[in-house]
Amino acid sequence: MDLRQLRHFIAVADTLHFGRAAERLGMTQPPLSQSIMALERELGVALFTRSKRSVALTPFGRQWLDHVRPAADGIAALPDIARRLRAGTIGSITLSFVSTADYSVLPRLVRDYAAASPDVELGLIEATSDVQTAGLLDGSIDAGILIPTRPALPAMLDYLPLSKEPLIAAVPETWIHNGRIVAQGGVIDGSDWMALPLIIFPARVSPDFHELVIGFYRSRDREPIVRQEAIQMQTIISLVSAGIGMALVPASMRHLARTGVRYLTIANDAPSLETGLAWRAGTETAALRSLVATASKIAMDPERSFGS
Incomplete structure (x- = not known):
């Protein structure tokens, strides 16, 4: 049984006339009749009842046609599917992201990529x-928006910087009201505030982010008082809202409004956090290459990356 025989069967089933079916298929009637008889022998059952005046599908033939037609259509579509897979206009990608990206580069990347490749299924983790x-290394993720590890990500990964944004201070609003933090025009200055309890990402989860914050304190001759660690930015902001401590967070976190939290600009050379797209080198599908191309446009237009 092959696709040619299935097409012969569909043509006869549609026309219920061997002559018209042969004309549709661009062949003569005897080879078509032989093809159908060979198919019936292979199946061990008749597909048509034939008389001198008419051709009709058998009950088996009617039921089998319901299965054959979509199967044949699916096979016929395979060349076009292959072409679209090569072009990257269909397929699937698993994209992971750090929680901070949800308020910066992720919304624009997802929106722009969906507009460019609407038929690619994008799974977000x-x-x-x-x-x-x-x-990324074991292949369970195709691409990831992450905070890169220094001095470098593993050599098997390619990396594209997407954004670099300053850190700001997320503080309990009550600390401003009771004078624990003095802010002028939404800005904190000096270093006295560095003696207050801090909430931070653990080093094992994001060593670069952790070291960026710790190093900033020490550059001002301060040793941070770490009150709590948390691995999700939303959790950190919730702990700030509860008055557990303050946190240094990317500027894009201003998009996360939370009752009881104030975001303050840090005066005098606040540290900056880099976020980028990583993927395993040499394993790119066309759909993934299209995602990287979309990300490259965002990297060249950073002022529009933060949720715009």
Whole structure:
């Protein structure tokens, strides 16, 4: 049984006339009749009842046609599917992202990529940078928006910087009201505020982010008082709202409004956090290459990356 025989069967079933079916198929009637008889022998059952005046589908033939038609259509579509897969206009991608990206580069990347490749299925997974790196290396993740590990990500991964944004202070609003933090025009200055309890990402999860915050304190001759660690930015902001401590967070977190939290600009050279797209080198599908191309446009237009 092959696709040619299935097409012969469909043509006869549609026309219920061997002559018209042969004309549709661009062949003569005897080879068509022989093809149908060979198919019936292979199946061990008649597909048509024939008389001198008419051709009709058998009950088996009617039921089998319901299965044959979509199967034949699916096979006929395979060349076009292959072409679209090569072009990257269909397929699937698993994209992971750190929680901070949800308020910065992720919304624009997803929107722009969906507009460019609407038929590609994009699966989104929130994960910390360490989990993403492992997933990229074992192939369970196609691409990830992460905070890169220094001095470098593993050599098997390619990396594209997407954004670099300053850190700001997320503080309990009550601390401003009771004078624990003095802010002028939404800006905190000096270093006295660095003696207040801090909430931070753990080093094992995001060593770069952790070291960025710790290093900033120490550059001002301060040793941070770490009150709590949390691996999700939303959790950190919730802890700030509860008055557990303050946190240094990317500027794009201003998009996360939370009752009881104030975001303050840090005066005098606040540290900056980089976020980028990583993927496993040499394994790119056309759909993934299209995603990287979309991300490259965002990287060249950073002022529009933050949720715009």
